[in-house]
Amino acid sequence: MSGQCAQEAQPGLDPRSRLLCALGLCVAVAVCRSWPAALAGLGFGAACLALNSGRWGALARRLALVNVFFLGLIATVPLAVPGDPLLRLGSLAFTREGLMLALHMTAKGNAIFLIFWGLVQPLSPPRLGSALSALGVPDKLCLILSLTFRYLDLMRHEWDRLVTAARLRGFTPGTSRRAWGTYGLLLALLFMRAMDKSAAIHQAMICRGFDGRFRSLGGLRWRAVDTALGVAACAGIVLVAVLERGSA
């Protein structure tokens, strides 16, 4: 039929280094209070983008979505913070201090998003799962993650099939009581089928020696680049700490 399959090493960074560095940098930026630290965070974010290949269109769309939330903050936080009024809305004052605070939160939020996009977003869920498993996350949680990802697509197709079948029998989506009743029915069926499926899957797992423990295949390789990324991330965290102290 064919020759022996060769073992191919995964190219690029180890998912563990991506995850740990992202976690360290995100936490550092999330808890900082000073502007220099937040701006440094934005710098890290921009640098991390080099570790995600392309997909600029998707990045722009996601970034826009993230900032819709921050527009809400920019509109409301200045009303809650006392200080120098920029604008008066009746008895409410829209303050400069509040605006600066909201903008600071926005900078932090965007910095964390960019770090996540650069370091973690390129990981496929299975790679994330193997990294979590290698980092000591409990087997059972890794198994739930793995099954959720594996069967997500199947469940989405199941839902599409259910809706299609209903449409062919005259179902029209809408806000009517009947339409929502039908949605409830279809969702109930989705969950029922998921339960039936899980029984079959469990049988299949038992037949392959499953004893309740999930064992990871491992196979992750920590290389020099991973160490380099770790060192860079540590330097970044130290920089944030120094900047925080400097402006305190």
Add this chain to the structure above:
Amino acid sequence: MTLVELEGLTCGYQDRVVLADLNLRLDEGQRLGLAGHTGSGKTTLLKAIMGLVTPTGGVVRILGSECRQNGDFTQARRVLGYLFQNSDDQLFCPTVLEDVAFGPLNLGASQAEARAVALECLSMVGLCGFEERLTHRLSGGEKRLTSLAGVLAMRPKALLLDEPTTGLDPESKARVAEVLRGLDLALLVVSHEWDFLTQVTNRYFTLSHGHLHEAAEAPHLHHHVHSLGDLPHSHD
């Protein structure tokens, strides 16, 4: 060596008897084909052998020792590889390599050993290069072959296959048949596709009304005369 022996096996749900006083023996290297209509109890027979349904009577012996409770079957399940009818039930890991390595890891292999066995089994079914593919994105034929690799990775002495051709196009069927013919294992293949059974097995049984019948030596074969095969067509 006798791998599986059923003696007076009886199975049923509620009032309905599915298998009635059934006897069957699968010896090392034997290739048995089991035909029967949908609903005739073929799947129940395989599940009873694997200890997934509890028989109402009779004895299941695997490698000579009687299996009664769930614990007795744990050993049996190492000897028998069971291929489910629906590949999606059997491919429960996100990637192909992880899925094939699942069995060996559970049987106590180290990560490196499991990886090596998985790669070997993937090459046996001709799926080199599929290691990192996501299982939910595979085609029907690829799913079937991957789940076959996953079963082979447990190093079973016999394979129990439940309708291995359902939902496959002719090319995939041919590939599955080719892989099965190349294996040096005992087989018990359940299928309603007679042509497929004649390709991979050499003794045939039918199951109807809960009873097994051994088939004649030379069963009727349906030959395909030209490319449209058994389909109606005109010649213009």
Add this chain to the structure above:
Amino acid sequence: MTLVELEGLTCGYQDRVVLADLNLRLDEGQRLGLAGHTGSGKTTLLKAIMGLVTPTGGVVRILGSECRQNGDFTQARRVLGYLFQNSDDQLFCPTVLEDVAFGPLNLGASQAEARAVALECLSMVGLCGFEERLTHRLSGGEKRLTSLAGVLAMRPKALLLDEPTTGLDPESKARVAEVLRGLDLALLVVSHEWDFLTQVTNRYFTLSHGHLHEAAEAPHLHHHVHSLGDLPHSHD
């Protein structure tokens, strides 16, 4: 009256062409059978007629008017009843009666009207007395007949049936065939079971490599000589 007309229909996924420049007409009262292997595009053809897949080229006309967008098909779907290959996809209400009444209620019938129509359709398929049964506890054959009743309750002018015999035992197949023969509707039946097609349709087509071929007048028939039918067996 022409119910369905396909002109130069072409369908494909990514690079793969499934249906290539295909023409077909279904007139009132006609009973067309369509055979072909798994993966030959039979289901795609039916789905294109129902507007469930978007063709890459060609025209679908239902009752003489061209259907392009989803909205155009809404009307078409009232004229055509589509029976899914897998009954479980089609049965979604807890009880048989609710399920059959689901369509009429969606089309604006009152509770009493829907109930009357549902009872009538259940009697047409021979399932009187099944009204309060839970759909998921039905046998394969009963499920198929219930989903057929659900489709009939929409009062279609034609039925499109996708492999209506999959997973059915011989008795259920015979029953489905009998019910279909008794209907005064146009039929387009897709099946790989040649024997079944000859029982319920009277013009035959095959689909292979994306093209339709009309079959010869007198296609090859497979006769069952005795009760074990096409299954291998011994005489003892």
Add this chain to the structure above:
Amino acid sequence: MHISEGVLSAPVLAGGAVLAVAGIAVGLRKLEGEALVRTGVLSAAFFAASLVHLPIGPSSIHLVLSGLMGAMLGFAAFPAIFVGLLLQALLFQFGGLTVLGVNAVVMGLPAVICGLAARPLLSRSGPAFAVGAFACGALSILGSLTLLYLALVLSGDALSVFAGLFFWAHLALMGIEGAITLVILGFLKRMRPELF
């Protein structure tokens, strides 16, 4: 329903993370064999359901269904919700790593409490069942909104206006979630009476 990164204070983030770890530990403790597998597959189904747009007037909403998860999974709803949030962060970049703990507590804690509290009512029939099912869906939303409000306000007075607006703007969700939870549980009970 989750908070973005960069908003909450360090103590709130840390508190959320600690509570989430505890919740996951409790949820996983008794989860074995088939129940474990069922949690994973149902978690996929709930994730798929949360991606569905349901029309409401001229716009559409996503369902949360956390109360239903609590009713169907009990303590296991907590890890299931955590996994859902983690995948959501990875696949759609909603939420993120630092707020994962807080978000898991915001959604998971009310889900588990309401689900477990509703179970005695769900095993009955008639009005008791209806009240239990509706309350399970509605109150878990109320609980989540309250926890979310607390997380924001505890992070600083600056967020009080935003927190208040967010709370009131989403309160109508209680009715919707309560009603759909009632419908879904009603059908599940009819189709699989052995579940409850």
